[in-house]
Amino acid sequence: MAKAFDLRAWVCVSDDFDIKRLTKAIVESIEGKSCDIQELDPLQRRLVEMFVGKRFLLVLDDVWNEYHDKWDRLKQALQCGARGSTVIVTTRLEKVALMMATIPFYRLGCLSDDDSWSLFKQRAFGMGIKEGNVNLDATGRQILQRCGGVPLAIMAIGSILHSKSQESEWLRVKDSEIWDLEDEGKRILAVLMLSYEHLPPYMKQCFSFCSIFPKDSVMVKDELIGLWMANGFIPSRRLLDLHDTGCEIFSELTRRSFLQEIKEDVDGTVTCKMHDLIHDIATSIMGHECCVIEPNERLKIPKTARHLFVHNSSSSTNIMDLSKLQPLHSLILGNEISFCGIYNLSNPAQFISKQKNLKVLDFGYSFSNTAFKSLKQLRYLCLHDGNMKTLPESTISLHNLQTLNLQYCHSLEMLPKDTRHLKNLKYLDLRCCSSLTSMPVGLGQLSCLRKLSMFVVGKDIGCGGIDDLKELALVGELSITGLHNIKSSTEAKNANLKKKQNLSSLSLSWRVDSLETCHHQHRNDEEILNVLQPHSSLKKLCIFGYQGDRFPYWMMELLIPNLVEISLEDCEICDQLPPLGKLRFLKVLTIKEMGALKYIDSNFHGDMESSFPSLKVLEIAMAPCLEEWTTVNGREQFPLLSSLTIKCCPKLVKMPMLQSLKKLEIGGINVTLLKSLMMNATILTSLWINEVDELTDLPDGLLQNQKHLDSLTIVSSTLKSLSGLQNISSLKTLDLSQCDSLVSLPANGLQGLLSLSSLRIQNCKKLASLSEGVLYLTSLRDLLINGCPELTSLPESIQHLSSLQSLRIWSCVRLISLPNEIQHLNLLSQLEIKYCCNLMSLPQGVWSLTALETLEIEGCPHLKRQCKKEERIDPT
CATH class of the missing domain: 3.80.10 (Leucine-rich repeat, LRR (right-handed beta-alpha superhelix))
Incomplete structure (x- = not known):
């Protein structure tokens, strides 16, 4: 399935079928980041740019909209994809399915009796303590029949019964009158309402308040608990503070399936969602007391x-x-x-x-x-x-x-x-408050404080000192900056980090403001870091700007064995790394700006049969003196490593064999190391080569073993030839950027790229011709040529790009013509020409492009008159 589509997106629609919101959600789902575009028209243009010529899979989940016009408006933006693009819709309304379906829809059935019983047992019996009680089994099966095979109802009722061990309690649930409702939808809601009725009063308040968030919202656990506390929903107990009681309530609502899709990141941030049916229950309970716009x-x-x-x-x-x-x-x-x-x-x-x-x-x-x-x-x-x-x-x-x-x-x-x-x-959440220079005096007096995301050690008299942290029972994430302002190790030790067992993430930074010198006068970094030992339960550790000669004993002795993520950055004087290979749970490791590091030896791997047993992501960057990475013979290393980044390590010539790599990003290294890495990494799906010294071509055999390579990016001012690209049949995306020595694409240089669907050539200053290099790219759907000032024309062989759907030509200032053979591109739906100031005219063949939907021309003064004469063209 993954290889069948170029792009995939999943969007929860719910009962708000707002075109702008959905378009933005689709864009964000594909890009994996927030989209700043706010208006509908540019949003839809962005969506078309992403989908044009691409085979995509889009899932529109839980659709309630019954109006044709809304669906038609969204559908227009989805029709630019390649043949085979698929939109899957899930809905609870048959009318919606009939309106949106282009093929007979599939009606999902309920769970079978066996599957229903299996799910019910997991929830109701837990570890099996009550399982085997004949009476409870029989009553449970009777209750289960009334759930109608609906998973959500089964999980909800099972969670109710989990804490009940008496047969009489089970019989009361079975005999409840709310089961007698005839309408199936109301009956399911009644099942869920029954689950609600079994909550304690204070927990009912916490649950129903969640209706203040729109459906499908991602809720942050600590924010939710903060809102519950603020409204007085959390009862006060002698032994537990409100935060701890709130955590118990959150866990109980999770166990009862009121809150779902629980996720926790390495910083300790926990998020959740609420199922739409559960949200309906909460909304009905709150009535008009909660209002969501x-x-x-x-x-x-x-x-x-x-x-x-x-x-x-x-x-x-x-x-x-x-x-x-x-x-x-x-x-x-x-x-x-x-x-x-x-x-x-x-x-x-x-x-x-x-x-x-x-x-x-x-x-x-x-x-x-x-x-x-x-x-x-x-x-x-x-x-x-x-x-x-x-x-x-x-x-x-x-x-x-x-x-x-x-x-x-x-x-x-x-x-x-x-x-x-x-x-x-x-x-007290101060994340991303980058301008803070100090803390006020006396924060340590806030005895109730549980979360303090950032503490800044100031340099002036009258600022709060790091010893304010001593008595605070902090949880989650803590970042301490300005450590260079600490006068003595005694002062630092008073922070009492070793006793803060509920901290999951700790960042320690000596980094100073850009206006100050990085080499501050009073260098006591080693003494300071020695006494800032965190609790052994810590999961994430980041150290920035540390200028000691050695890392502290608690790192070298691995007294924080539960680390999942480590980042060591700008530790310029350290020349030896801790034995991180012994950390059984370490998944992400970043090493940057370690100017004194010359050797990575067996001590780094640790004395283990298998070093770095869990590591998946490794980045080493800006280590200009690193010469050798000694391997450990006869031992397995990095068995799970899937992503490796090596940048700006020009002297490094030897590394361990890394056969499990799927993603490799390299730059600022020598070509010998590149060859060595590629020889062993044979299952790569993504490769990024950025300014590798002496790389003038792609050596024979460098890529020939890459049977799974899906994406290749080359950024190299010395690259002159692409002859080594032949016959990589799995390649779908090829990016060539800043290849200033590349003059043309060789006639057969791209032969054998049977699956290539996207080719982007950007800022290649000497590229004067594509020659016949595009002749063999019969699967190409997206071609972008940007910032190639020597390019004067495109080859006539462009007509062989029979699958091309998007052609974009930007900032090619010497381009004077396009071949008339462009008329044979029968699938071309998007043509963009921008800032090609010497392009005199469009070929007549453009007007024969029956599939063309978008023609965008900008910064091309000679084309203005021609476009005005054509009735079918609406230039932007």
Whole structure:
């Protein structure tokens, strides 16, 4: 399946079939990152650029939209894909399936009796302690019959019974009157409601509040617990603080399947989702008390609303004047919301100041001191103002504040000097507050503080010292920067990191501001790092800017054996690495800017039969003195390593054999090492070659063993020939960039690339001709030529690119013509010509392209007159 499609995306649609939201979600699913485009037209153009000429698989999950016009608008943007592109739709409505299907739809059945019983037993009997009780088995099967083979209902009811061991308790569940509902949908909801009814009252509140987030939202565990605390849903216990009790509630809701898709990263951040049916239950319970404003809705906010969430991309038109609402308890605004624009409030600060009962405030603006002073009940404050340099001093008057989230406040330079007075503060999130230069004095007095993502050691008198961390029982992630400002090891030892057993990620940085010298005067780095030993349970360790000669004993003796990820960067003086090969759980290792490192020897691998048994990703970069990587004979090394990056190690000539590699990125090394690596790595799927010394061609045999290579990128100013590319039949994507010595594509240089679907040639300054090198690329669907100033024409053999669907030519300033043979490209649907200022005209064959849907011309003055004459062309 993976090789059948060039692109794959999965998007949860739910009951909001908003074209802009879905288009953006598809783009983000494919690119794997956030998309900043906000308007529909450029979003759809971006989607077309991605899909054109590509065979894609798109899953639209849980569709409820019944309107043809909405589906037709989205469908138009999906019709640019190559033949074989597939859209799979899941829905609970037959009407939707009939509207969207192009082939007979498949109706998913319920689980079989055997599968239902197997799933039920996992949930209800757990480890099998109750299994074998004949009466419970019989009652369980009777209950199971009423679940109708629906997995969600089975898991929910099984979770209820998990904690019940008496037959009478099982019989009460079986005989519940809610089972008598006739409609199947209502019956399933009734099953889930039964699960809800078995929750303790405080847990019911925590669960139902989750309806404040839109369906399919990714919820962060700590943020969720912070919101529960703020609204008073978590009961106070003597032995446990609110955070710990909140963690118990989260775990119980997870076990009962109210929260699903639990994921935890190495930093300790836990996320979850809520199934749509479960979300419906929560929404029905909250009624009009919770109100969620989805994108482009003109929903009238009920006066009974106490908790209001406004989605990021909601319409900028007026929804309702908030000033007419009753006092809110929670107000959460997406950080792209225009507060004044949506609600027509001439004075937002005045509106906020009147919210005497507000407990949760999450928005992208900072208001005046006056606005904050009146919020005596506020317990959760989240600001996303990237321009805010200081937090209002009135913030310290919020004595009930439990959560202060300032993440992404990039310009924030200081916290209020009396922050220590926020005695109830539990979460202080300072991630990405890169302008902070110090901490206020007395943070150690915040005895309730559990999360402190960043601590900055200041250099001035009056700044908070690292010893403020001593008594704090921190959990999750902690980054300590400015360690060069610590005066003595005694001061550093007082941080008491060794006792912080709940820290999962620790970052220690000596890196100073760019305006300061990196080689500070008082070098006590070794003493400092020696006493900053973390607890043995730590999973992630990052060290930046350390200038000691040796790493501390606790690293050399591996007193932190549970590490999963390590990053050592800018440790310029260290010439020896710890024996990291002994770490059984290590999966990711990054080594950068170690200028004194000359040898990697057997000590690095450790005295083990198999070194680095779990390592999957390894990066070594900017080690200019590294000469030799000694292998360990007779022992297995890196058995699971799938991704390797080696950059700027010009003296390195020898490395271990790495046969499990699938992704290799190399640059700034010599060609001998390249040959050695390629000889052993025979199952590569992705290869990136960036400025390898003396690489003038691709040596014979370098790539011939690569039967699985899917993507190849070459960035090389010395490369002159591509003759070694023949017969890589698996290659789908070829990128040539900054190959300044490449004059042309050889006549047979691309022969045998039977699967090549995308060819991108960029910034190759001497490339004057494609010659007949494209003749054999009959599977090519996407061709991009960008920044090739010597290119004057394309070969007539372009007509043999029978599968070409997208042709983009940018910034080829000497290009004067296109061949008329372009008319034979029967599948060409996209043609872009930009900044080719000497291109005099388009060939007449362009007007014969029956599949052409998009012609975009920009920065080509000579084509303007011709395009105006053609009625069918609408230049942009």
